[in-house]
Amino acid sequence: MTDYLIKNGFVFDPVQGINGDKVDVAIKDGKIVDAGDVTNPTVIDATGMTVMAAAVDIHAHVAGPKVNVGRNFRPEDKLFNGKAGSGIKRMEGGFSVPTVLRTAYLYARMGFGFSMEAAMPPLYARHTHEEIRDTPIIDQGALPVFGNNWFVLEYLKENEIENTAAYIAWLLNQTKGFGVKCVNPGGTESWGWGMNCETVDDVVPYFDVTPRQIVSGLIAANEYLGLPHCMHVHGNSLGEPGNYEITLDTLKIAEGYKPQNEFGRDVVLHNTHLQFHCYGGESYASKSFESKSKEVIDYINSVDNISYDLGVVTLDETTTMTADGPFEHHLSHMNNLKWANTDVELETGSGIVPFIYNPKTFIAGAQWAVGLECGLFIKDPMRAYITTDAPNAGPLSRYPRVYKWLMSAQAREDMLNNTLKYGDSIRERCYIGEIDREISLYELAMMTRAGPAKTLGLSHMFGSLKVGLEGDVAVYPYNPETDTDDPEKIEYAFGNAAYLIKGGRMIVKEGEIVDMGNKRTFWVNAKVNDNPMVERDISEKFRRYYTVTQNNYTVEGHHFVPNPYVIEVDATK
Amino acid sequence: MAKVILTPTQTPTLFLEAENITPDVFAGKTAAEIAALHGFVGKTTVTLGDYFKVEGAGGQTAADTTIVINGDVSRVKYIGMKMTAGEIVVNGSADMYVGGWMIGGKITVNGNIDAFAGLGMTGGEIIVNGNAGNYLGAAYRGDWRGMQGGVIRVSGNAGSDVGTFMRGGTIIVGGNIDVHVGTHMEGGTIIVKGNAKSRVGGQMVKGTIYVYGDIDVMMPGFQYRNDVDLEVDGQSGKFALYEGDMGERHPKQKGEVIYGQLYMKY
Numbered sequence: 043m044t045d046y047l048i049k050n051g052f053v054f055d056p057v058q059g060i061n062g063d064k065v066d067v068a069i070k071d072g073k074i075v076d077a078g079d080v081t082n083p084t085v086i087d088a089t090g091m092t093v094m095a096a097a098v099d100i101h102a103h104v105a106g107p108k109v110n111v112g113r114n115f116r117p118e119d120k121l122f123n124g125k126a127g128s129g130i131k132r133m134e135g136g137f138s139v140p141t142v143l144r145t146a147y148l149y150a151r152m153g154f155g156f157s158m159e160a161a162m163p164p165l166y167a168r169h170t171h172e173e174i175r176d177t178p179i180i181d182q183g184a185l186p187v188f189g190n191n192w193f194v195l196e197y198l199k200e201n202e203i204e205n206t207a208a209y210i211a212w213l214l215n216q217t218k219g220f221g222v223k224c225v226n227p228g229g230t231e232s233w234g235w236g237m238n239c240e241t242v243d244d245v246v247p248y249f250d251v252t253p254r255q256i257v258s259g260l261i262a263a264n265e266y267l268g269l270p271h272c273m274h275v276h277g278n279s280l281g282e283p284g285n286y287e288i289t290l291d292t293l294k295i296a297e298g299y300k301p302q303n304e305f306g307r308d309v310v311l312h313n314t315h316l317q318f319h320c321y322g323g324e325s326y327a328s329k330s331f332e333s334k335s336k337e338v339i340d341y342i343n344s345v346d347n348i349s350y351d352l353g354v355v356t357l358d359e360t361t362t363m364t365a366d367g368p369f370e371h372h373l374s375h376m377n378n379l380k381w382a383n384t385d386v387e388l389e390t391g392s393g394i395v396p397f398i399y400n401p402k403t404f405i406a407g408a409q410w411a412v413g414l415e416c417g418l419f420i421k422d423p424m425r426a427y428i429t430t431d432a433p434n435a436g437p438l439s440r441y442p443r444v445y446k447w448l449m450s451a452q453a454r455e456d457m458l459n460n461t462l463k464y465g466d467s468i469r470e471r472c473y474i475g476e477i478d479r480e481i482s483l484y485e486l487a488m489m490t491r492a493g494p495a496k497t498l499g500l501s502h503m504f505g506s507l508k509v510g511l512e513g514d515v516a517v518y519p520y521n522p523e524t525d526t527d528d529p530e531k532i533e534y535a536f537g538n539a540a541y542l543i544k545g546g547r548m549i550v551k552e553g554e555i556v557d558m559g560n561k562r563t564f565w566v567n568a569k570v571n572d573n574p575m576v577e578r579d580i581s582e583k584f585r586r587y588y589t590v591t592q593n594n595y596t597v598e599g600h601h602f603v604p605n606p607y608v609i610e611v612d613a614t615k
Numbered sequence: 616m617a618k619v620i621l622t623p624t625q626t627p628t629l630f631l632e633a634e635n636i637t638p639d640v641f642a643g644k645t646a647a648e649i650a651a652l653h654g655f656v657g658k659t660t661v662t663l664g665d666y667f668k669v670e671g672a673g674g675q676t677a678a679d680t681t682i683v684i685n686g687d688v689s690r691v692k693y694i695g696m697k698m699t700a701g702e703i704v705v706n707g708s709a710d711m712y713v714g715g716w717m718i719g720g721k722i723t724v725n726g727n728i729d730a731f732a733g734l735g736m737t738g739g740e741i742i743v744n745g746n747a748g749n750y751l752g753a754a755y756r757g758d759w760r761g762m763q764g765g766v767i768r769v770s771g772n773a774g775s776d777v778g779t780f781m782r783g784g785t786i787i788v789g790g791n792i793d794v795h796v797g798t799h800m801e802g803g804t805i806i807v808k809g810n811a812k813s814r815v816g817g818q819m820v821k822g823t824i825y826v827y828g829d830i831d832v833m834m835p836g837f838q839y840r841n842d843v844d845l846e847v848d849g850q851s852g853k854f855a856l857y858e859g860d861m862g863e864r865h866p867k868q869k870g871e872v873i874y875g876q877l878y879m880k881y
Contacts, residue, residue, distance in 0.1 A: 118758035378864065379759055
């Protein structure tokens with residue numbers, strides 16, 4: 043394997059405290075090594091460029107059944123933006139729901155090395171892994187959803203943490219999953235009865251369990267197992283005005299829980315796409331709606347065991363897709379566009395609706411503001427990660443644009459003054475106009491690399507350029523000394539990496555994708571003590587309720603996960 | 616006004632996709648430059664010069680440019696796609712997507728056109744002195760933005776699924792029309808001077824459809840309101856007004872519910 047030496051770049055690595063210094067970065071046998079340890083390396087001259095570890099995406103919807111339904115039911119998403127293959131690249135297409143190949147190429151061009159598929163319905167894990175397998179270059183994992191799963195609801199009604207943990211361990215193994223995702227806890231199941239959970243103490247019909255019990259029980263089970271990633275929650279009442287109270291109630295459930303793991307993770311709860319959960323007021327009208335991001339993030343700043351990602355609205359036409367079935371139904375009645383919905387047997391549900399975040403409306407501009415506020419109020423950027431909840435708040439390809447808004451007060455002012463029709467009411471109802479903070483490149487490296495890697499329990503592999511970590515390095519054509527004059531340069535540079543080295547292979551060379559890499563699928567194998575009761579429950583549920591047998595459920599490694607990276611966890615002690 | 620004359624020299628074995636045949640692209644180009652513009656046949660890239668003899672030159676702007684196609688182009692797709700101004704005259708029949716996503720200008724076809732003409736168009740005029748195919752003035756597959764403005768006038772018959780997801784503009788069909796007229800319509804006007812078959816205005820939310828002849832099978836979601844005397848496209852007459860589709864949602868305007876309107880001529 044070729045050795046690489048990246049010379050003369052401005053390096054940003056918060057883990058090692060390197061803040062724009064000119065440090066040489068060396069890669070040998072796919073790992074970061076001391077610059078002196080490479081022999082006859084290929085030298086990359088990064089003069090005038092920014093060098094960081096490859097980025098890590100903690101939450102995106104890029105593979106699986108709902109992404110694919112999104113592709114199927116939005117042929118217009120590919121209209122006029124397909125691109126023929128060239129060089130090593132095959133044909134790509136799609137804007138909000140890109141093809142698997144475009145997903146991989148986009149990530150590579152943006153300098154990413156790892157992406158977490160944020161919601162995998164266990165029953166459709168096979169499909170999810172087939173898409174992950176067909177997405178080259180980047181390493182990926184997937185989080186199965188647990189928040190409305192019948193096993194979990196039944197065990198947590200009685201607060202049976204050990205049984206819940208045994209079931210989680212079994213399901214991670216069966217689905218080759220990475221961690222515990224929880225979407226609208228209890229709400230999606232309640233919707234089967236035409237209801238929803240609008241407070242953390244609403245009772246799920248039939249199961250007689252509350253969102254509070256589900257969230258606290260899943261945190262406890264997650265820490266009982268010592269999984270690399272923490273409990274990853276999309277709370278109740280997403281997108282509803284006034285929902286910041288239920289968000290605070292959900293976050294407070296984490297009080298008293300301490301992380302128990304061997305992966306250096308500090309948090310026990312990750313609240314995803316926080317932007318959608320920070321709304322005050324009673325309606326979307328400008329006289330009622332208000333941002334409550336400060337209230338929510340003040341709380342997060344006051345504790346140390348919670349992380350979140352932003353979910354910034356990028357003001358595009360996009361495709362929303364979530365396991366929060368009732369929310370999508372609600373959304374389809376707001377914009378009267380097409381709607382797809384699925385009930386996933388005993389496990390979860392899902393809905394898909396196209397959505398246009400129109401900058402000429404007050405509410406889309408206010409949502410844009412709330413998302414950025416979530417990134418700007420944080421005191422410790424190691425706990426706030428940049429996402430667009432792709433494609434829900436905006437397409438994957440807009441990450442660099444979000445960086446620009448976070449890094450430049452001028453770019454935000456320009457939006458408020460020129461692009462958004464209701465800039466003045468947005469300043470009045472949100473905090474955005476009062477904030478002059480500009481995220482630095484050092485902080486950006488925390489929010490896109492070091493932070494997400496740590497919370498995913500992967501800081502021993504990703505997120506830094508420390509010796510021994512994976513040889514994943516991105517070089518961006520951005521000069522931190524001279525390119526500060528125009529915020530557009532940020533957006534261009536972070537969408538057009540000059541080089542990406544992934545696992546010691548050069549994927550992007552002088553801005554062109556030249557290698558498809560050695561894509562791996564990460565999953566967590568948790569060992570637990572034998573639990574005959576859970577085993578019996580599983581075979582009973584398959585016999586009585588599932589439409590498939592267990593043999594047709596298991597994700598067999600050899601076919602679906604041809605290149606696995608297994609993280610072993612032992613919870614038998 | 617500058618004129619470019621295209622004379623077909625051969626019929627494509629497959630189909631020629633020629634989205635470059637628009638006044639916008641031809642403007643400011645010489646005959647040689649126009650002949651060098653690309654098109655696609657299957658997976659191969661070809662030039663317009665491979666299939667047409669090109670005479671004349673484009674004007675300074677699209678508005679100054681007229682394109683005349685003398686001959687049969689029933690295997691040439693996307694003529695006038697996305698054009699904003701100027702004029703195209705086709706002395707023959709054309710294939711699919713004539714004037715697709717058209718913004719302005721005028722296209723006259725002295726022959727027939729195939730499906731998807733005026734797809735998602737927002738302005739301009741398409742005149743067809745022959746028959747039109749299916750999905751005239753409709754939306755692209757999956758899209759909810761059909762024809763939004765402009766005028767399509769067909770002297771002869773039109774196929775099925777005319778004006779699907781139509782949101783504005785006017786479609787006038789001189790002859791008969793096939794099934795599914797104005798499905799999911801949210802605005803605009805469709806005038807059918809001949810007969811219609813069935814499923815006229817299915818899932819229609821807003822907008823207006825006039826049918827001068829008969830409708831074989833009326834949608835059950837339409838209710839008779841009253842008789843009115845109207846002048847439509849220069850002809851006056853007595854019409855029966857039906858409103859629907861009652862199975863679909865309907866917005867309120869000034870406290871009143873707005874329905875799709877279907878006028879049947881007596």
